[in-house]
Amino acid sequence: MEEYIKDLLNRLSFDKGLFLKELKKARRWLTPEECDSLEAWVLENHSDVIGNSKNLLVAS
Numbered sequence: 001m002e003e004y005i006k007d008l009l010n011r012l013s014f015d016k017g018l019f020l021k022e023l024k025k026a027r028r029w030l031t032p033e034e035c036d037s038l039e040a041w042v043l044e045n046h047s048d049v050i051g052n053s054k055n056l057l058v059a060s
Helices: 002-012 016-029 032-045 047-053
Strands: none
Touching: 002 016, 002 032, 016 032, 016 047, 032 047
């Protein structure tokens, strides 16, 4: 599931609104460990997309 979400987020990285919406939805489906891994991946690969919205990564 985590790999599917990463693929989806890669495809949506052109639109900040969609990216953040899907990132928020993904947190409902992943385990806490997967959320931590996804957070690190997003920060490493898409920090330009999330910009000032980094607090969404830590919100449940």
